[in-house]
Amino acid sequence: MITLHNWQLVFSKIGARLHWGLQHGRDLEGWSPGIRLLDEWFYFDRPEPRLGTAQLMRYFPPLAKGTGIFHYQLSAAGVAAEPD
Numbered sequence: 001m002i003t004l005h006n007w008q009l010v011f012s013k014i015g016a017r018l019h020w021g022l023q024h025g026r027d028l029e030g031w032s033p034g035i036r037l038l039d040e041w042f043y044f045d046r047p048e049p050r051l052g053t054a055q056l057m058r059y060f061p062p063l064a065k066g067t068g069i070f071h072y073q074l075s076a077a078g079v080a081a082e083p084d
Contacts, residue, residue, distance in 0.1 A: 034075040037070065037072055038071045039070075041068065041069050042064060042065055044063075045058070
């Protein structure tokens, strides 16, 4: 999705480029032992009638997983986080 976004900038006057993104929510956990993924969801996980035909994107994984919300727990490295 980053490559696609940056390609669209060729035709845009904004010029804001994305430099990185996550393939999977768990990717960030490898940065530090204090980062833990609690939950993730994507806009097209559940049917939403108000989206009309746009909800058909949920059947195409590159589009369905293009924008998500990730919930992380952050704690100091080496310090055990309290369970939820």
